[in-house]
Amino acid sequence: MATMVQAVRLALHYGETHLGVTDIFGEDVGPPLGGVFTATQGLRTAWNSPLDERGIVGAAMGIAYAGGRPVCEIQFCDYGFNIIDLLKVAGNQRWAGAGEFDLPMVLMTPSGSGIRGSLYHSHSFESWASRLAGWKIVMPSTPLDAYGLMLSAIIDPNPVMVLLPKALLRVKGDNLIPGEPDDEGELKRRIDAPVGDRAHWQPNWPAVEKYIVPLGVGMLVREGTDATIISYGRTLPLCAQAADQVRESTGFSCDVIDLRSIFPYDWKMIAASVKKTGRVLIVNEDTEVTNFGEHILRRIVEEHFYDLLVRPRVLMGRHVPGIGLNPVYEQNTVPQLPGIKAALEALAKDAV
Amino acid sequence: MATMVQAVRLALHYGETHLGVTDIFGEDVGPPLGGVFTATQGLRTAWNSPLDERGIVGAAMGIAYAGGRPVCEIQFCDYGFNIIDLLKVAGNQRWAGAGEFDLPMVLMTPSGSGIRGSLYHSHSFESWASRLAGWKIVMPSTPLDAYGLMLSAIIDPNPVMVLLPKALLRVKGDNLIPGEPDDEGELKRRIDAPVGDRAHWQPNWPAVEKYIVPLGVGMLVREGTDATIISYGRTLPLCAQAADQVRESTGFSCDVIDLRSIFPYDWKMIAASVKKTGRVLIVNEDTEVTNFGEHILRRIVEEHFYDLLVRPRVLMGRHVPGIGLNPVYEQNTVPQLPGIKAALEALAKDAV
Amino acid sequence: MPKKNSMPVKDRAVKAGIATGEEVLPVERCLQIHRIMVLARALEERMIKMSKSGEGFFWIGGPGEEAFNTCLGFQVKKGEGPKFDYLHFHYRNSATMLAMGMEPIDAIRQMAMAWTDSFSRGRNFPSHFSRKAWNVVPVSSVIEVQFAMAPGTAIMQKRHGDGVTIVVGGDAGAAQGDFTSCLLWSSRPGNELPVIIITMNNGWGISTSHCSQHSCEHTIERGKAFGIPGEVVDGNDPVACWYAVERAFRYSRSTRRPFMLEAMVARLNGHSSSSGALRSDEPDCIAMFEDRLLAVDVLTQSKIDQIHSQAHAECDDAVAQVMREPRPGFGDIDKFTYSPSEVDAVYPGDYTGLP
Amino acid sequence: MPKKNSMPVKDRAVKAGIATGEEVLPVERCLQIHRIMVLARALEERMIKMSKSGEGFFWIGGPGEEAFNTCLGFQVKKGEGPKFDYLHFHYRNSATMLAMGMEPIDAIRQMAMAWTDSFSRGRNFPSHFSRKAWNVVPVSSVIEVQFAMAPGTAIMQKRHGDGVTIVVGGDAGAAQGDFTSCLLWSSRPGNELPVIIITMNNGWGISTSHCSQHSCEHTIERGKAFGIPGEVVDGNDPVACWYAVERAFRYSRSTRRPFMLEAMVARLNGHSSSSGALRSDEPDCIAMFEDRLLAVDVLTQSKIDQIHSQAHAECDDAVAQVMREPRPGFGDIDKFTYSPSEVDAVYPGDYTGLP
């Protein structure tokens, strides 16, 4: 099965061959490297930009204004903090400009911790991004979803941000992307650039097919009756694991919702599950002051306060200036499996 | 009584004469204008910078590193969205740098709606700011608090952001600043620059005194027993008014907390009041997705869920790309008195 | 780099006109430019009045920039899509829009915050234009961000036909990094872009003088390190402006490379209504042009007066009409946030509030 | 602008040394520089080994920049506060730190993420220095932000004594607006600042070549529009570097104005451990310098070997010691967030978690 980074590459290939993508660009996105995570290797329309994030976003906006369909990359979301004004303009231009122009641009960027990235390769971006009205924000947790969400991001005529969980980029999926060769080794041989000289390398793309994960639609990755876990990105598989272990050991069973879309989020799915279970655990790894998970909690409290059986819980990253390099820092700064399990067990024990 | 903008000016004067402030700067901060809101008129250390917010924050950091005590201004917080990376570095440098350097810098900037500012003079900044670990963030709602918080911001050896509610900048206070002349006209004659030629104008500063509003300490502006209202900035006086009107008409009485400090916030005051009343209304005007008020709600739900008698409420600005110029937009985008009153009345009516 | 006098000889010789140095602008062109300059001024003055009368709130605009802006507008290759010119304006370009064919009432609708305002539906400040049919991308108040976007439209243009991108900003704004981004992205080796980078140098950023902050007198000097040619032009002289703009267009359109233009202009009504919109005593490009037109008997004073009063009347009528037009209502707040999407389950049409 | 050959005549004449053109570097200085260059290289190589052995994770550093960085370090006016030089480094300045007197073990502690790491307490990547006693402000990974801060330290220095600010970045990073901010803020008329603006031009930003993105070969060309003089120097030649740095310091220290330096350097181990830290075949400044030292019999091969093995031994010993030193613990996560404050009711000391 494809890894998430291969899935993104396949989606971009589909985008430039079937969906009109004109430009895939950013720092080190073009040949020879094809992206620091290899997401853009071998793509026909990929090119290297200057080391200038403001120029990257500005160029994407200009290309989109002029009828192109750009996918730009911010190399790490950690380097996207000097462009918030441009992102705001991209998000408000249609509203402020009487709907004259569409801005069909995609911004993709690796987000979150898990690659021993120290301060500047461990940031989360979704809480910041969720504040950008006019944008749509997605964050897959599997390769197949990455493929389907990337296609939606490209097709949608509005600015869409694709946050790629750094920690999951090299993780393989459980499902084939439609058109993906069955054999993993074959996929690798066909689309991964060789180490060393790549001057004459050409990918041999498999004929991947259209597969859409619509924006605003979550995925119920576990079904249960006793509690609702809401997560996405790096922490999603941990939540699923925790739910499985707790169910195994205690019989306490959970709905585990992979939001997939941060905005718009799948409120129907959340609401239905909360109504059913009355117990809520929200998990993400962004910092805990003014966190997107707190928004979801607010919606739940606002609309389902009287459906809540026990105190709802939110697990998040700590409000500290960064994630340190020594593993002790990361382990204790952002949610990990033991902490998620403990929170779930506590939630299960709360008396009604 | 001094207006808030006069209070800020007096505080900066006290800062440069008593607290070692070395540089007050930003776009149009120096002579002849002394700031687009007049906050920096007549100050000895005020100077004009290039039109470059990144340079402004960078220079403030450098000055602070090198033993100065800078107060820099971002002309409107709406123009502070290309500097988030620098603000993050300012907030993390001590943590990341083993505590080698302090960074005693103050960043002040007008925030929020209420001056018919259209898209780019109506933004709120506190939700973004609250996410900046390593910073302290304050937002006064009265001239005296503006004075006392500005002094604390200057004295504190860490980066402190002073958000000044645009709508309240020209509003007079109910209390004299220590050392302020009793006569309003006199204050104006002494410290407001004349309209027209200012080449030879010099302020005649009153001998204002040290007055500290400590960071992290809220103010209970109304005391009651039935509900807790938590707000700050422009919406705070509206909350106090709403509380008064509802109390008058129904006898339903509220604690009204003026947070004053966004971070660190006065959790003790919030917790004590929520425990007492069991009913909560949080009001601010920042946008409603991933809003600082949602963080406060999360803390309340986390620690006082079982103390809550009824569903808590949060009133915020709408998640739209901006605030339009026609008054119909602003009226219906951010909380106003009627809406706050209605929310309070609904909270009062909720059955226990 | 184009030469100053590269204007075809016939244009210079065959027709009488107004001359600056060796450059002669034909009479008809002068009259056309003059009319738009006067109309632009009348429009701005009417909008300043609106900002004081309560028919509008905030005013910002281009009195003092009419000569250059008009010459620019007349020479734009107007149309929709990458085969035509793209325009990334700042907030003082109303004369350019009028020269391109905008009706004054369009600007007034925005000033009056009417729902009929086709640029922003009563949402944005005046002179914050947006018109897809003419490739005028939305103007934002954020100084200089247009310079980050301009290379993007030019990237597309380089692939289709001979359109160029025009980006305009003030002198103080050139301090922002985005100005340099524009120079850099427009001059990538082998990927040079057809961008005309324009600074309207009025010597001020609100209350801060250019010379107090900038060691270089002209922003075009910044282009040299990037191999970008440029020219400084007297923005009060429509003849000089016409040919400077013509040279810039010719160079960028034909070579597909960037060019810089810097117009030295006046800021006749101060920065904006926030600083009173008071009339300054800087030179007035319209009065100066009229002196020249009078001197060669191309216009009489009474004809000039008539042009002015017609322009004012047109603007007054427009205001009167706009006052009768609908305003936005409560239900309009969300509109135009999103373009309809076939892949969005929550917002298949427009934004409709929280999910 | 300082002249290339403004070195005092006596230095050039009285002592034998290594010459580049007319510039001669005395033997003792050469040996001192050589020793630090070798030590810096040994340190980086040891840290690369750590990144592969699991004693550390990520490596980034300065192999190839030793000649310039060493010459820079020896000439810094080292001390604390605005009367001394301030240093805003990028992540390849370990040789500068060693020349200033840093012990290799200090760098290794950071590489090993030890609690004894005085630069970041095991939090930051290697070569992210921070030392208040030497005015070395914290290095961040965010490319080019140091260029926005540098004018600030220089503003203070201009008021106190003759200290200058040194800011260092890469060639690709000069594309960021902050590079221009530094030029602009350092050259405000009447407020010129003593900043030495250094580009270490290795021709690459990760995998992207300088010449594919930048129309100007040298970033110092960007200074001209701001009236900032500058010089390009062969960063592989310690003699040329020494005098170029000397001229830059002399100019900035005495005139209190900015100066630009661009060192053409190699990137001997690629960008970082993420790209394998593999040895490239670019010219090696140490080997080249040793050839020159050997040629004039200042050093013998066996002496050179001894210097290298001493340097390696010192680094090996340091690693061994650091491996016995404490690591950060769970309770250390909040530390050093806030400086104690008399006006903070919640955090009078350090940060202690949510209020």
Ligand SMILES: Cc1ncc(C[n+]2csc(CCOP(=O)(O)OP(=O)(O)O)c2C)c(N)n1
């Ligand atoms: C990023 C940003 N910072 C600050 C402002 C506030 N502001 C509006 S206009 C202006 C001065 C602009 O001067 P200049 O670029 O010379 O243009 P001019 O108004 O003189 O035409 C400032 C500081 C803004 N709009 N955007």
Ligand SMILES: Cc1ncc(C[n+]2csc(CCOP(=O)(O)OP(=O)(O)O)c2C)c(N)n1
């Ligand atoms: C703002 C920012 N964007 C992107 C990166 C990722 N990145 C790290 S180093 C680098 C290349 C830097 O090239 P250059 O400035 O030439 O310095 P060099 O590494 O060659 O010394 C990039 C893109 C970053 N650290 N910061």
Ligand SMILES: [Mg+2]
């Ligand atoms: Mg100007």
Ligand SMILES: [Mg+2]
């Ligand atoms: Mg480089």
